[in-house]
Amino acid sequence: MTSTSPMDAGTYEVLRDRLGAQAGELARRAEALNARRTEEFGSTELTLAGTEHLRTEQLGVPRDIVAVGDRLLFGYNTLPGLRPGTAVGDVLALHDRDLEPLPEDAVPGLLDDPAFLREFADLYRYYREARLLRLRRVDGRLLAVFRTGEKSDDIRVLRWALDADGGTAFLDARGERDHVLPPSHDVEWTATTREDHVLGRHPHVSVDGQVFVAAVGGTLTVKTEDDTETGEGIHSEPVDEPLQSLADAEIAYARVGPLVLLRVRPYKEETRRHLVFNGVTGTVTRLDGIGRACRRLPEDQGIVFPGGYYLTSGEAKTFDTDTGTEGMEFERVVRSPNGEDVLYAFHAPVTGRGLLLPYNVIRKAVATPISCHGHALFDDGTLMVLRAGSDEPSRVHPLQRWHSSYVSDTYAAGRATGSGALSRIGNADLVRGISDCLSIARGVFETEPTGGVYETLVAACVRAGDRYHWLGDPEAGDLGTPLDEVRATAEQVLSEFETVRTLTRRAADALGESADRIASLVRRARGEVPGGAGAWVDRLTELRGAQGHLLTLKEMRHADTGRIDALAADIDTDIVSFARRAIAFLERKDAFSDYHDDIEQLTEAAGAISTVAEAEPIASRLDERTVGLRTVTEVVAGLDIGD
Incomplete structure (x- = not known):
């Protein structure tokens, strides 16, 4: 052996x-x-140290917090009419690390600066709708953004200069030029043109020669083969307007490592659809959150967007947050000095809600997102989060204290x-x-x-x-x-x-050919009534032969044995059904008349044989008859019928 x-x-x-x-x-x-x-x-893992409460003298709706040196600046809006005029303390309040209230001169040059006090008083004197929107630290400056009218761009921005030693100096009320958010996307979108159109029976748009997109025929289809003979692809979804040409859809794309981001607006649709094609896995995932904001993960490991992320490995995750992600804009990214952790911050300018997504480079995962109404990060990595809750005015505002690895460079050094x-x-x-x-x-x-x-x-x-x-x-x-x-x-x-892959394709092709032949034989057996016993035997022999050939395909490497067994079971059922019909015919007294005629002819021909060569055709015909009758005998013996 x-x-x-x-x-x-x-x-x-x-x-x-x-x-x-x-x-x-x-x-x-x-x-x-x-x-x-x-x-x-x-x-330092991002861990929750505890939940605490910040208290204010007036009822107010929280808007934002920011770290100024070792102090915490809290911004909120009080209800109008509680007392005449609006004081600085009704909008901005200083606290220490333990959330204890501090006097307005605790940080010299911040809330006690005479120029600031004049600008603040004029702001609330001349703008009846004035209210604080947010606090920001941008390139060594502190910004306090106020809404002054009904339009979103009706703002006034007070600004301070912050030095490395913790000093603060008020500058002016012309900080609008500093209040500019970074680009929501750090990927470069490339619009497709008519030169990318590939015409044919099922036309499509070639995206950099790697993936092919079309929104015709009632579906948005993504294909990986440049084949216009078929409309099938690896991803499809319906469009609102089925009657549109290839040029009617707006298609753009961007690359992030092996990922191809697709931005598609089919004809007559107001919103753009966003999909991610993964060149490694060959799959497509729809992620419309990319449209609001999209940032690359470190080392092109994937992308992150408000409420989720997508990795080049094909892993995609979206988070259900209690604040939602509607209207979220990218605000900033914070990296730990060791490069292991990255914090992505998103912000909704209308509601003031924020979302923090902490990403770990080694684990390749985003931790549970943190919904907030603002956050403050100190040099030692302490992260204070103003929890997003009710918008009802209150004197007590919950804050979470987190330990993190997002320390400053000087602290790490x-x-x-x-x-x-x-x-x-x-x-x-x-x-x-x-x-x-x-x-x-x-x-x-x-x-x-x-x-x-x-x-x-x-x-x-x-x-x-x-x-x-x-x-x-x-x-x-x-x-x-x-x-x-x-x-x-x-x-x-x-x-x-x-x-x-070659062997698998070869086995699949052989199985496909066998399945097609079986289907043809079964259709023929079901649709015709043979005229004699010979014809019935021939059809039965063909079905048995096709079944036997099918079973031999199981010996091929990488053959789909499950499908082979299923097809064999189906044809076995058809053989039994056809055999019962054959028996009903063979029971007739004249059923074998054609056999008798054939035997007489063979007998006459055998009597005239003079050489061995002349005997071979007759022997071959006898063998065919023998095989056919043996097939009938074997099938009939296996049927549950009388003699």
Whole structure:
């Protein structure tokens, strides 16, 4: 008895198992190195320290908070008419880190500056609708934005200069030029033109030659094949106006690593639809939140938008927040000095609501979003969050105190320690290297195997090896060895994957041909009534032969055995049904008259045989008759009928 080697059982499966084991070892070493890094440099998880309350003398609706040095500036709007005039304390109030109230001169040059007091008094004297909208720190300046009329651009902005030593100086009331938000999108949209149109039976628009989009025929379709003979694609959804031409839809796109962001406005539709095509997984996901704002994640790991994120691995997540994300604009991004954590802040200018999305580069995940009515970040990473709640006036306002890693650069520099191998590499570089190695390991386990996935995996291994010189350092855990093994095996898997894909396609084609032949035979058997026993036997023999050929396809590598079994069961039912009809015919006394005539002819022909060569055609016809009658005997024997 000969033994079968593991490679005989399937080279691709063996290589996949080997790749999984090597990726597991890479992940284990990366996690161990990350634990050492955390121990040496420290890592502050975003954790809730507690919920506290800030109290004001007047009833008010909170608008915003901001850190000024080691103090907290709280902005709110009091109800009009509670007392004559509006004092500074009715809008802006200083508190210490423990939320205890402070006098207005606690931060010299902030609320006690004579020029500020004059501007504030004039603001509320001349603008009856004046109310605070928000507080902002922008490029070394503090802005207090006030609404002065009914229109959104009816604003006046008071501004202060903030120096590195904590000093504050009031400038003027002309801060509108500083009150400019960063771009809501840091991706570059490219509009498609008529030159990108590909005409045909099912025309489409070529997006950079990689993905093809059309909004004709009643559906918005995304395809990965430049094939105008079919309207099918990997994603489709209905449009409002079915009668539109290819040029009627507005289509633009942007690239983020392997992602292609699509912005489509079909004909007569007011809102744009936003979809993400993933070149690695070959999938499409609709994410309309991208339209309001969209920012790249570090190292092009994906994108983040108000209320969710999408990773290049194909993972997409949206959050249901109690404030909603309608009207959210991108406000700012805060990075921890080690590069491990990034905080994305979004803000709704009309309602004043905010949303904080903390992203961890190593874990590749956004923590639970924080809904707020403003936030303040101190140099030591303490994050104060003014909770979003009721808009009813109150004297007590809940705040959350969070510990975070978003410390200032000067604060982090003052705490830098260590002299070992990890210190020589640097915390930020370690974070990026560990993140890339863990991403490679996750790519092996968490993605569907495709040629694109393996190509991306090999490229990521090469890129990581070139980017981080220390990966092979034994003092840093030697991540280089398993990384090289993953790359080498991934290249083998990619080569074998092409073989598997060829064999799978070949098996699928053979199965398709067999299924088509069976369908044709079944239609013929159901639709005609054979005229004699020979014809009945021939049809039954053809059905049995087609069933036998179908079952032999199970021996082909990577054949769809489940579909083969299902088709075999279906044709078995048709054979039984046809056999019962055949028996009803064969019971007739004259059923075998054509057989008798044929036998007489064969007998006469046999009597005239003079050479061996002349006997071969007669023997062949006898064999055909024998096989046919044997088929009838076998089928009839298996039927539950009388003699």
